[in-house]
Amino acid sequence: MGFFERLKIEASGEWRDYTEHPFTNGLADGSLPEAAFRHYLAQDYLFLVEFARAYALLVYKSPKLADMREAAAGLSAILDVEMNLHVKLCAGWGLSASDLEQTSPAVEMLAYTRYVLDAGMRGDLLALKVALAPCVIGYAEIATRLASHPDANAAKNPYHFWIAEYAGVPYQEVATKARAHLEHLANLYATPAREAELIAIFKEATRLEADFWEMGWRVGQPVE
Numbered sequence: 001m002g003f004f005e006r007l008k009i010e011a012s013g014e015w016r017d018y019t020e021h022p023f024t025n026g027l028a029d030g031s032l033p034e035a036a037f038r039h040y041l042a043q044d045y046l047f048l049v050e051f052a053r054a055y056a057l058l059v060y061k062s063p064k065l066a067d068m069r070e071a072a073a074g075l076s077a078i079l080d081v082e083m084n085l086h087v088k089l090c091a092g093w094g095l096s097a098s099d100l101e102q103t104s105p106a107v108e109m110l111a112y113t114r115y116v117l118d119a120g121m122r123g124d125l126l127a128l129k130v131a132l133a134p135c136v137i138g139y140a141e142i143a144t145r146l147a148s149h150p151d152a153n154a155a156k157n158p159y160h161f162w163i164a165e166y167a168g169v170p171y172q173e174v175a176t177k178a179r180a181h182l183e184h185l186a187n188l189y190a191t192p193a194r195e196a197e198l199i200a201i202f203k204e205a206t207r208l209e210a211d212f213w214e215m216g217w218r219v220g221q222p223v224e
């Protein structure tokens with residue numbers, strides 16, 4: 001069994017809470033309240049900025065030039081492609097670039113990004129890759145599941161574009177490559193003595209991803 005499969009099994013409860021969160025099901029059938037998605041999108045803009053910083057840290061933490069190049073390509077993809085796509089998507093939802101700049105960070109966004117950056121600062125390249133894996137590989141898995149929902153492609157589903165973006169071939173290839181690189185690093189650096197530390201990082205990052213969905217989900221729920 002591969003390293004990533006093992007991590008998922010060790011964190012199976014957290015993984016299910018993240019990948020099957022009600023927010024994701026609301027995207028699939030189009031029932032997610034728009035206010036919930038708008039809140040998520042604005043926080044996700046701030047998230048992407050911090051994630052670019054985490055990729056910059058990957059560059060620094062790379063022991064080998066090949067790892068450094070891989071990380072630098074990921075950093076460019078976020079800065080030059082994903083951020084632009086995100087700003088365009090937000091504009092379609094009525095969020096201007098200046099709205100995004102002025103968004104106050106939510107504690108869930110801060111908790112998650114600070115955790116990933118800290119795991120990378122105190123750890124090595126593999127530890128940081130493990131902290132990033134729920135985001136990079138998880139979104140590919142989630143989007144593939146959502147895309148198979150009968151309502152996911154309906155023209156009336158307002159989240160159709162979001163699902164198609166992450167379920168599409170270009171993003172799926174990014175995730176497949178990230179997973180292969182993680183397996184390669186695990187073969188080099190994942191000793192039995194480090195297993196508990198790496199599983200703990202994976203579990204925590206997965207839990208914080210689920211909390212990120214929950215943050216958006218709460219905005220769409222009626223106040224009790």
Ligand SMILES: Cc1ncc(C[n+]2csc(CCO)c2C)c(N)n1
Binds near residue numbers: 078136209212
């Ligand atoms: C909360 C949250 N988690 C994951 C992603 C997806 N994502 C963000 S950066 C990145 C790597 C790109 O190469 C991916 C897949 C998101 N947008 N928001």
